[in-house]
Amino acid sequence: MGVAGVGQGARTAVRCEQCGSAAVRSVGQFLHRGRELWWDAECHCPSCDLNTCEHSGPGATPEDVRTALLAAHGPTRLRLSGPLGDPVAALRALREGSGGSLRAARELLDELREFGLSGTAVEMAWWRVRLGERGVAAEVEEGFGRAYRYVGPPELREAAVREFSAARGSAAGGSAASNGGTPGGLPVRTAGEFAGWAGVRTAAELAEPFTFVVDLGGVLRLAPRRSEHVACAGGESVSSAGEVGFRRAGGGAWEVWTVSNLSTGYCPDVTSWPAVAAALDRLGLPHPGGFTHAVVFRRCPGCGRCGIVREGHYVCVFCDGDLPERWNVDDPVPA
Ligand SMILES: [Zn+2]
């Protein structure tokens, strides 16, 4: 990565293939000559001094490399600088860049217009260059994930919204303060609010993780386990969703012992971690630094069903069709 210009790297712990000691794998992406997206990966073992270079050059970045970069730096978003004057030019740039079908390019265009594209900092810088060459101005925004819409059965969302508004109407100021079965997750905005909530949880409750969402305002919302995420979110879109468990560390301070993005209602990408980290940081809660249980959701382009990718096996469990490397669960519906 010793290249001038845009580059990003991350390091992960691995086992040395020669001596079995703890080794370091360094991965990165960078813009080669200002416009080509290259990636590299190499391992170094301090014990036996083995250096192995896996790759350095152009090509599609493997998912594990992207995941390491996103975990270390968070996602970056690319937004249009202004109204899109020439959608055809943008479509052309997106199609050339993705090397894919017109349909895939259209999906990217919809995403660009609606949320902005999201990915690693180098990927977004690369798209910015490619779009710029076609006369489409876009700007890189750091530190934003995407908004996840509810993608589960519609009747669950309808029920959640109905209960939520009913509870709003009946209990004046009733912000689900007891959280005892009241619909809508309890918003926890400060360390004090968290301590108040956690302090009255029983040992049995704390033994299992809770349902959570991070709302679009960056606030953690908590609900009893097995609550529907869409109910926890009051039917709204979220920045992330999953399950989170808390315990008292030595000294009595609260900490996070488990956290996942397991929500089949929202199917958030693993890249939503920074939103979760920011919400926990805001409460002063020490956390593991990443999802302890990271779930890879993909929608099958063949049969349209949403499933979980297990052990890096990007094949649909329902129809054996190939699944894409990029998160695609909530591709925008055609206008
Ligand atoms: Zn070694």
Ligand SMILES: [Zn+2]
């Ligand atoms: Zn399928």
